[in-house]
Amino acid sequence: MPEAPVITVPVPLGDRAYDIFVGRGLLAGAGPRIAALGARAAIIITDENVGPLYADALAEALQRQGLRATTFAVTPGEATKSYASLEKVCDAVLAAKIERGDLVVALGGGVVGDLAGFAAAVVRRGVRFVQVPTTLLAQVDSSVGGKTGINSRYGKNLVGAFHQPSLVLADTALLDTLPIREMRAGYAEVVKYGLIDDARFFDWCEANWRGVFSGGLERDEAVAQSCRAKAAVVVRDEREDGDRALLNLGHTFGHALERITRYDSARLVHGEGVAIGLCLAFRFSVSLGLCPAADAERVEAHLAATGLPTRLSHVPGGCGSVDDLLDAMAQDKKVKGGALTFILARGIGQSFIAPGIAVEKVRSFLASETGEA
Amino acid sequence: MPEAPVITVPVPLGDRAYDIFVGRGLLAGAGPRIAALGARAAIIITDENVGPLYADALAEALQRQGLRATTFAVTPGEATKSYASLEKVCDAVLAAKIERGDLVVALGGGVVGDLAGFAAAVVRRGVRFVQVPTTLLAQVDSSVGGKTGINSRYGKNLVGAFHQPSLVLADTALLDTLPIREMRAGYAEVVKYGLIDDARFFDWCEANWRGVFSGGLERDEAVAQSCRAKAAVVVRDEREDGDRALLNLGHTFGHALERITRYDSARLVHGEGVAIGLCLAFRFSVSLGLCPAADAERVEAHLAATGLPTRLSHVPGGCGSVDDLLDAMAQDKKVKGGALTFILARGIGQSFIAPGIAVEKVRSFLASETGEA
Ligand SMILES: NC(=O)c1ccc[n+]([C@@H]2O[C@H](COP(=O)([O-])OP(=O)(O)OC[C@H]3O[C@@H](n4cnc5c(N)ncnc54)[C@H](O)[C@@H]3O)[C@@H](O)[C@H]2O)c1
Ligand SMILES: NC(=O)c1ccc[n+]([C@@H]2O[C@H](COP(=O)([O-])OP(=O)(O)OC[C@H]3O[C@@H](n4cnc5c(N)ncnc54)[C@H](O)[C@@H]3O)[C@@H](O)[C@H]2O)c1
Numbered sequence: 001m002p003e004a005p006v007i008t009v010p011v012p013l014g015d016r017a018y019d020i021f022v023g024r025g026l027l028a029g030a031g032p033r034i035a036a037l038g039a040r041a042a043i044i045i046t047d048e049n050v051g052p053l054y055a056d057a058l059a060e061a062l063q064r065q066g067l068r069a070t071t072f073a074v075t076p077g078e079a080t081k082s083y084a085s086l087e088k089v090c091d092a093v094l095a096a097k098i099e100r101g102d103l104v105v106a107l108g109g110g111v112v113g114d115l116a117g118f119a120a121a122v123v124r125r126g127v128r129f130v131q132v133p134t135t136l137l138a139q140v141d142s143s144v145g146g147k148t149g150i151n152s153r154y155g156k157n158l159v160g161a162f163h164q165p166s167l168v169l170a171d172t173a174l175l176d177t178l179p180i181r182e183m184r185a186g187y188a189e190v191v192k193y194g195l196i197d198d199a200r201f202f203d204w205c206e207a208n209w210r211g212v213f214s215g216g217l218e219r220d221e222a223v224a225q226s227c228r229a230k231a232a233v234v235v236r237d238e239r240e241d242g243d244r245a246l247l248n249l250g251h252t253f254g255h256a257l258e259r260i261t262r263y264d265s266a267r268l269v270h271g272e273g274v275a276i277g278l279c280l281a282f283r284f285s286v287s288l289g290l291c292p293a294a295d296a297e298r299v300e301a302h303l304a305a306t307g308l309p310t311r312l313s314h315v316p317g318g319c320g321s322v323d324d325l326l327d328a329m330a331q332d333k334k335v336k337g338g339a340l341t342f343i344l345a346r347g348i349g350q351s352f353i354a355p356g357i358a359v360e361k362v363r364s365f366l367a368s369e370t371g372e373a
Numbered sequence: 374m375p376e377a378p379v380i381t382v383p384v385p386l387g388d389r390a391y392d393i394f395v396g397r398g399l400l401a402g403a404g405p406r407i408a409a410l411g412a413r414a415a416i417i418i419t420d421e422n423v424g425p426l427y428a429d430a431l432a433e434a435l436q437r438q439g440l441r442a443t444t445f446a447v448t449p450g451e452a453t454k455s456y457a458s459l460e461k462v463c464d465a466v467l468a469a470k471i472e473r474g475d476l477v478v479a480l481g482g483g484v485v486g487d488l489a490g491f492a493a494a495v496v497r498r499g500v501r502f503v504q505v506p507t508t509l510l511a512q513v514d515s516s517v518g519g520k521t522g523i524n525s526r527y528g529k530n531l532v533g534a535f536h537q538p539s540l541v542l543a544d545t546a547l548l549d550t551l552p553i554r555e556m557r558a559g560y561a562e563v564v565k566y567g568l569i570d571d572a573r574f575f576d577w578c579e580a581n582w583r584g585v586f587s588g589g590l591e592r593d594e595a596v597a598q599s600c601r602a603k604a605a606v607v608v609r610d611e612r613e614d615g616d617r618a619l620l621n622l623g624h625t626f627g628h629a630l631e632r633i634t635r636y637d638s639a640r641l642v643h644g645e646g647v648a649i650g651l652c653l654a655f656r657f658s659v660s661l662g663l664c665p666a667a668d669a670e671r672v673e674a675h676l677a678a679t680g681l682p683t684r685l686s687h688v689p690g691g692c693g694s695v696d697d698l699l700d701a702m703a704q705d706k707k708v709k710g711g712a713l714t715f716i717l718a719r720g721i722g723q724s725f726i727a728p729g730i731a732v733e734k735v736r737s738f739l740a741s742e743t744g745e746a
């Protein structure tokens with residue numbers, strides 16, 4: 001079966017530079033691309049949903065190139081980003097006799113990518129790794145940029161490492177088996193890139209989202225364009241000291257909602273929180289007189305068209321009071337002298353970092369959203 | 374109390390450069406030196422032996438400079454370099470609200486330094502850390518070079534990170550409370566630096582070791598010279614891809630002995646294994662016709678004079694058969710085509726990396742040492 005067109009997105013990070021390949025059917029041709037890295041052995045880390053679907057094909061693709069390849073599957077779900085799983089994955093990597101020149105291959109969504117990437121960062125103080133992301137969120141966001149890690153009882157992603165992959169293979173055909181809710185959740189992150197600084201890409205999303213969901217060439221293009229956008233930010237600010245923060249558009253509100261729903265994916269998955277958060281960030285910008293109301297309405301209309309939630313009232317089981325929301329936000333952000341830093345927007349594609357937003361302004365905005373006002 | 378003379382050893386690692394300060398009584402003046410790094414808060418990680426002796430003095434020195442300082446103590450001993458302790462220490466760091474600009478301060482021996490340094494490497498994907506080593510081994514070896522980590526069921530130090538400290542403060546007065554066996558164990562590493570490539574320093578050790586043990590200025594000089602030697606190697610090869618391996622002189626045999634005695638410090642501590650290992654490396658070099666016998670005899674005589682073990686028969690409870698030793702060595706080293714890589718010597722101060730040493734040569738040497746021949 002010949003490969004469909006493959007799009008290459010370079011991530012020019014000096015001696016940590018790597019390529020992202022995007023295309024339908026890439027998995028079948030993964031062997032030569034991974035073998036080109038020059039390893040003798042690889043361990044595929046996956047989860048129990050993804051493994052049965054794709055791990056054998058990947059292992060065989062590697063074995064055909066003469067690599068020793070084994071597979072280790074973790075329990076699906078956010079709870080797997082734990083110290084206990086880290087130990088299990090590191091043990092599996094060591095048991096497979098992976099040396100510093102060998103490879104850890106993450107085959108799964110963001111949970112597998114973050115966990116396996118962190119294990120790769122710390123086993124033998126660093127072995128190389130390859131990302132084969134299998135969710136839309138992982139293809140457009142978590143597999144790019146080198147942030148890896150696990151959760152702590154003090155919060156999400158608080159323990160980890162910056163460890164860039166040696167290669168990212170985003171086979172868009174793998175998304176055909178993804179539950180629609182996960183597909184939508186990843187799509188919220190796609191839209192986010194348009195909203196940050198690329199109004200033309202947002203226009204494109206409005207016109208082409210059906211093709212992204214159904215698996216046409218539009219899907220490849222959306223993944224590639226998102227990777228380009230994220231790579232550009234990462235290259236400017238690899239270790240998140242500055243404007244990598246723009247990637248958090250919609251995430252301050254989104255994280256608060258995830259915290260309030262206790263990371264219960266039955267109620268809210270990350271991308272759904274982001275979708276609501278994007279709408280809130282735009283409406284908040286409108287309420288501060290920064291952004292035309294029409295832009296906020298366009299954002300909401302587009303996300304709603306794809307089936308994503310856009311309002312606090314859409315959170316199943318509710319999202320608590322204004323005070324609950326403010327408390328949850330304060331855990332994510334430092335409140336400095338009664339003020340918070342937000343990512344706001346002057347319009348679609350015109351986001352900016354806004355420090356010094358008074359808590360009282362957030363409170364009255366949220367009150368108008370919840371109807372507490 | 375005025376500070377005694379302070380020796381500064383720079384570690385010129387580009388944007389990860391830092392200074393090692395060596396001197397008697399440094400702890401009392403630690404406040405300004407640590408505060409100069411510009412943090413607002415610090416957490417001191419120590420163990421339950423060291424904490425009661427020195428943690429309060431250090432915390433107060435920091436508090437006097439306006440830093441928020443808390444202390445967290447772990448159980449002493451090698452078993453503490455575990456995933457479970459890593460989680461506890463990371464939790465303590467997060468509970469103390471240490472941000473990326475703040476500090477983790479490791480106050481203890483190599484166990485505390487390796488564990489706290491690893492926690493600093495991974496909390497928030499990297500916070501800064503300071504080493505305040507309290508054993509001779511930690512002052513001359515483990516606190517310098519940025520190797521941090523924990524043990525795995527598959528072997529020692531197999532999980533960790535390269536994470537350079539921002540500062541090392543080696544107060545040689547702290548060694549006054551160190552058990553003599555630990556003092557001797559660290560001293561084996563001091564001697565190692567002379568044996569690697571500095572025959573004059575070995576001469577100096579023979580002449581001055583009593584002052585090192587009793588705490589005169591010779592101790593400061595021995596620590597500083599060891600740090601200079603280690604820093605020079607680390608600067609040449611930060612991530613241990615090449616000649617950092619010279620630092621493993623004596624360690625191939627030493628690690629095998631530690632493994633055979635199951636890391637039971639009642640039987641053998643690391644430095645004692647290194648002392649025997651150094652003697653074996655020299656006698657093995659003699660047996661291969663590489664090194665004058667007189668040099669091996671000098672090495673043994675000096676280590677024995679300080680009270681260190683020098684022969685396999687000195688291991689309490691024995692060290693097993695030649696096959697046990699070879700098995701234990703094969704776990705540490707890759708055996709490639711029936712051959713091992715050793716660090717050997719052409720004489721005192723003339724060590725080199727020797728790949729391709731046939732297992733059979735090792736076997737017959739060990740047989741002569743154990744009397745199995
Ligand atoms: N490292 C980063 O920069 C970064 C960025 C954003 C998010 N994240 C992290 O990503 C994680 C979320 O990732 P996610 O949304 O991919 O979740 P996930 O990894 O939990 O995957 C979602 C679900 O889909 C299943 N699945 C995955 N691929 C499938 C496929 N092709 N077919 C059928 N089922 C499939 C999984 O088993 C899982 O049940 C979070 O932990 C978040 O913190 C990290
Ligand atoms: N990172 C590296 O580059 C590197 C290099 C060499 C060794 N190491 C590691 O270092 C560890 C060994 O370090 P160590 O020998 O310092 O052992 P250690 O940390 O276990 O300390 C030895 C004992 O001395 C006690 N102690 C420490 N300071 C004291 C003091 N001033 N007064 C009284 N008691 C004191 C400790 O509580 C402990 O019981 C090993 O885990 C080894 O793997 C690391």
